[in-house]
Amino acid sequence: MLTTDDFPTLAPLQRLVDSWISATGKGYFSPLTNMAILAEETGEVARIMARRHGDQVAKPSDTGASLADELVDVIWVAAAIANQEGIDLTEALRLNFDKKTRRDAGRFGLPAKTDTETLTTKNL
Numbered sequence: 001m002l003t004t005d006d007f008p009t010l011a012p013l014q015r016l017v018d019s020w021i022s023a024t025g026k027g028y029f030s031p032l033t034n035m036a037i038l039a040e041e042t043g044e045v046a047r048i049m050a051r052r053h054g055d056q057v058a059k060p061s062d063t064g065a066s067l068a069d070e071l072v073d074v075i076w077v078a079a080a081i082a083n084q085e086g087i088d089l090t091e092a093l094r095l096n097f098d099k100k101t102r103r104d105a106g107r108f109g110l111p112a113k114t115d116t117e118t119l120t121t122k123n124l
């Protein structure tokens with residue numbers, strides 16, 4: 001069974017994004033603009049995945065695109081939206097894991113794993 005101690009705090013991420021937006025970005029974009037940016041960044045992830053694993057062929061302009069960087073763009077703008085909406089992502093993460101654990105218990109034909117002891121950076 002997962003406990004609160006099993007979850008990383010995302011508060012430093014939320015504070016870092018907030019500090020950057022305040023200091024460098026000079027303020028938050030409107031929530032709808034950030035929603036559009038989230039869709040844009042998700043599309044950039046999709047573009048890379050389509051060319052890497054799908055039937056699309058990369059164009060010369062696709063050279064240098066970084067999946068890692070685009071995934072962080074998604075996380076970054078999601079944190080900004082969470083900040084604007086007053087969402088504690090640490091608590092939201094815990095609740096999300098609880099939801100998935102309950103919903104998917106037995107879904108894949110194996111006993112549901114209820115701890116993170118087997119999770120490492122190698123098998124994540």
Ligand SMILES: [Mg+2]
Binds near residue numbers: 041044069070073
């Ligand atoms: Mg991007």
